[in-house]
Amino acid sequence: MIAFVIAFRHPDSTKDYNHVVQLLEATLKSLLNQTNSEFKVYIGCNVEPKLDIYDPRVRFCTIDCPLPKNRKEVLFDKGVKRAFAIQTANAENIPDYFFLLDADDLVSNDCIEYLYQQERNDSIGGYWLERGYLLDMFNRKAQEKYGFNRYCGSSLILSGKVLTNALFFGASESLKMTTHTEFLNACDPYVLEQVLGDHIAVRRFMASLNYPLQKIVRPLTCWKINTGENESKTKIPFGSRRMSIEFLERFSISTNTARSTSIFEILAERIRFVKSWIASTQANLKS
Numbered sequence: 001m002i003a004f005v006i007a008f009r010h011p012d013s014t015k016d017y018n019h020v021v022q023l024l025e026a027t028l029k030s031l032l033n034q035t036n037s038e039f040k041v042y043i044g045c046n047v048e049p050k051l052d053i054y055d056p057r058v059r060f061c062t063i064d065c066p067l068p069k070n071r072k073e074v075l076f077d078k079g080v081k082r083a084f085a086i087q088t089a090n091a092e093n094i095p096d097y098f099f100l101l102d103a104d105d106l107v108s109n110d111c112i113e114y115l116y117q118q119e120r121n122d123s124i125g126g127y128w129l130e131r132g133y134l135l136d137m138f139n140r141k142a143q144e145k146y147g148f149n150r151y152c153g154s155s156l157i158l159s160g161k162v163l164t165n166a167l168f169f170g171a172s173e174s175l176k177m178t179t180h181t182e183f184l185n186a187c188d189p190y191v192l193e194q195v196l197g198d199h200i201a202v203r204r205f206m207a208s209l210n211y212p213l214q215k216i217v218r219p220l221t222c223w224k225i226n227t228g229e230n231e232s233k234t235k236i237p238f239g240s241r242r243m244s245i246e247f248l249e250r251f252s253i254s255t256n257t258a259r260s261t262s263i264f265e266i267l268a269e270r271i272r273f274v275k276s277w278i279a280s281t282q283a284n285l286k287s
Helices: 017-032 073-091 110-116 161-170 182-185 190-194 202-208 243-250 263-286
Strands: 002-007 039-045 058-062 097-099 128-130 131-136 141-144 156-158 214-215 221-222
Touching: 002 017, 002 073, 017 243, 039 073, 058 073, 058 161, 073 097, 073 161, 073 182, 073 190, 097 161, 128 202, 141 263, 156 161, 156 202, 156 214, 161 190, 161 221, 182 190, 190 202, 202 214
Parallel strands: 002 039, 002 097, 039 058, 128 214, 131 221
Antiparallel strands: 097 156, 128 156, 131 141
């Protein structure tokens, strides 16, 4: 079974909490529209947000984490919430894989079906998404990217067994933690901060455990940028892939945001896509 693990922000960490809740709701909508329903969603959060979504596959895991005051505390906040979600998931289902997903991104409706079609190999620690989309809903533009894992955290599907052992030092079965302090004391700090809190070092970390990640080149997620809540200030310049109804339906986006895309926009987007493929290929050769 595949479990999506999401860390949701502290209510006081944003100026517009209702907007953040709406972003999460869109993320969950994209998950619940999957063509294969064999998955669960575990959301680590301070308080359970009020949503118009009621589904047994969605589980909120509330834990009292303090308001983070700097970048390091933000990463640990995210890590602890995901760790609590992982502990909860293991107590209920023992997932084969944990898909680390951000609370404002979107998932293709065939994501689960595609992942179940992949060959299982005990020597593989999971997968990383080499391709994905940057999505700017405000300007109704999308840019496909190679090297997606370097941009977006919603690009890692990790072995449940390997991640759990690394996080809890192999003692997860005897641990039933409920507080922020307990997780900080009992979990591997590097895994909390750099694996569950960030995404840049995850591939290298899994390889160091002799459980390397396998590359997936099918774009399965959209990184939503320019939402007003992103830490990154990434923008999409002139150019966009087709904002067709088919594309929007695949990511469970309202079809009234479809628009005609000129040939010049499509050409500009394709040129940037090829450049990202070249840059990613060079980076992978060096790593």
